Amino acid sequence: MILTLTPNPSVDHTLEVDDLVRGEVLRIRATRAQAGGKGVNVASALLRAGVDTRAILPVGGGGGAELTTLLGDLPRVTVPIGGETRGNVAVTEPDGTTTKLNAAGPTLSPAEIQALLRALTDEIAKGPDWVVASGSLPAGAPDDLYVRVAELAADHGVPLALDASGAPLRSAAEAGSVELLKPNLEELSDLVGRAPTTVGEVTDAAREVLAKGNGAALVTLGGHGALYVSAEDVLWARGPRVRTRSTVGAGDSALAGFLAHEGTPEERLRRAVAWGTAAVSLPGTTVPRPEDVTDDGVTSTTVPDPLWRIDEL
Template sequence: MILTLTPNPSVDHTLEVDDLVRGEVLRVRATRAQAGGKGVNVARALLGAGVDARAVLPVGGGGGAELTTLLGDLPRVTVPIEGETRGNVAVTEPDGTTTKLNAAGPTLSSTEIRTLLQALEDELAKDPDWVVASGSLPAGAPDDLYVRVAELAASYGVPLALDTSGAPLGAAARAGSVELLKPNLEELADLVGHTPTTVGAVTEAAREVLAKGNGAALITLGGHGALYVGLEEVSWARGPRVRTRSTVGAGDCALAGFLAHEGTPEERLRQAVAWGTAAVSLPGTTLPGPGDVTTDGVTSTNDPDPQWRIDKL
């Protein structure tokens, strides 16, 4: 079973338009509302693939009630809060261009944060195989919240996968104890202070972060695939070219695919890329099911040439 923590979940509203033009009245071709937040996406993707998953998240107000309904039969622990669960908007165009309007979300009190961490600890005591902590932090949460999550996970012997950005990612990466970091290239660049442009430079940057006491990194590269960097091994994989309908949730699906499968890092990376490729071919925050995911057309290699340029992969 895989446990997820989403401190700042959302209701995600997707609007499909022919062309996004500022200042114009636009006709919306399709709309949908789905449960959102990175950890929620991971749990939903896993559940859809038949993998046991359980989500821990705070909910509040009318947005929280809507989110709870949209979660459907996803196993979960919801922590009531005074604030209003946020609503996000994604506007997608036919070529896959996605414009996201993400609300800041509610402010959590120190008591609500303690209650959320206690709910997580109660679930960690049930011995999940992984805990995934992901997404932005709500106002009121300290930048080191994920450091505290890592300490809790370590105390129960549960490996932690972390997918976040900015100060929370920096704090957790510096503190160590994260079994799997999942930055994209921009987030990795923020961690090391420069943008790596080759496979070798990405590997070096990732290992600089791993040297703080972290286990491995799954680095998503958008249309250029993904790299797995361990302390000794490196693997690269890329999916087939597909029509991109929405990039929202693709990284979450890649992480879910990696965690859902066993095998070598390269085999798990192939699954991650297959799940991410399936996700971008679907509208809005629609998550792929088993019938959408295939490793056919996925290219992968161990020990890729360090001179390969990322933009040429």
């Protein structure tokens, strides 16, 4: 059972256009509204794959009502808030280029933050296999919220996977106790204050973060695949080239794929890449179904050359 926490969920509106040109009147080819937020995406992908999951998220206002409807049969615990659940907009072009317009979201009061943590505590006490904490924090939430989440998970002996950015990611990474960090290359660069360009440099950067007391890192590299880095292993995998329709939520699907499957780190990495590859071939924030995911064409190695350039993978 995998429990997800999404402190700042959204209703994601996707607009498909032929070409995004500033200042012009554009014709929209297709639109869709979907439940969004990184933890929601992870839980949705797991549910589609038949994995037991539950999502925890705050909801409020008309946006919260719409989000609750869009969640469908996803098992969830919703925490009522006084603010309005945000709506995000993604504009996608035929070549997969995606322009995102993300709202800041509501401001949560200290009482609402405590209610969210109480809901999390109640669910962690039931003994999930993983807790996944994902995404940006709403206004009013302290930068160390994910540190508190890590402490709650550790108190109950439950491993934490964290997918965040900026100050919330930095605080949690510095505090340690995160079993699996899932930064992309930009987020890892921000953590260490430099931009790695080779496999060896990414490995060194990831291990610098792991040395704070964290377990392993799943570093997603966009179209260049992903690296799994632990104290013992450095593994790389990349999916086949596919037509990209939307990159929104691909990293969330990759994380879901990694956590959904048991096996060696290499086997889990290959599934993560397969799930992420399937996600980019789907519109909007659509998560893959089992029939969308295949290992065919996934390339992997347990000994990637440290001199390989990321942009050439």
